[in-house]
Amino acid sequence: MPAIPGEETMLDPPARNENKLSPIRFRSSPAHTLGVEMEISLIDKLTRGLAPKAGEILKDLDPAWAKPELFQTIIEVITGVCDDTTAVRQDLLPKLKRLQEVAAKHEVGLTCTGTHPMAQWHEYPITDDPRYLELVEK
Numbered sequence: 001m002p003a004i005p006g007e008e009t010m011l012d013p014p015a016r017n018e019n020k021l022s023p024i025r026f027r028s029s030p031a032h033t034l035g036v037e038m039e040i041s042l043i044d045k046l047t048r049g050l051a052p053k054a055g056e057i058l059k060d061l062d063p064a065w066a067k068p069e070l071f072q073t074i075i076e077v078i079t080g081v082c083d084d085t086t087a088v089r090q091d092l093l094p095k096l097k098r099l100q101e102v103a104a105k106h107e108v109g110l111t112c113t114g115t116h117p118m119a120q121w122h123e124y125p126i127t128d129d130p131r132y133l134e135l136v137e138k
Helices: 054-058 085-105 130-137
Strands: 008-011 024-027 037-044 066-068 074-078 108-111
Touching: 037 085, 054 066, 054 074, 054 085, 074 085, 085 108
Parallel strands: none
Antiparallel strands: 008 024, 037 074, 037 108, 066 074
16 A cells, blocks of 8 residues: 555554554655664673673663664664665764764674574563563563
């Protein structure tokens, strides 16, 4: 279903086994734009394992662009609405530099990966957010 510019649309995938999550609301835009969300894993510099320090690190970052993720070992960095990839780069680079500076103060390195090779998901704390808690319970 095409969106009307400025009209709110919802992404509401079909329910599976009655385990339906809350819908996610999106706003359409009048022109083609893009935004980027990067999920950055926090790595203990000594052990090279995941470091559940997102809560500590996020205290020193701007919540407009640095967000908690499902696991406390990940921080999401987001761009604003960008017109092209040059704008994405200009938006992301200072944010990533700031994240790297703050993480270094906590003895944490950063990496972008789908999964950590040594991680067992059930060993890491979940971010205390109703949507994440609902997701894990289902």
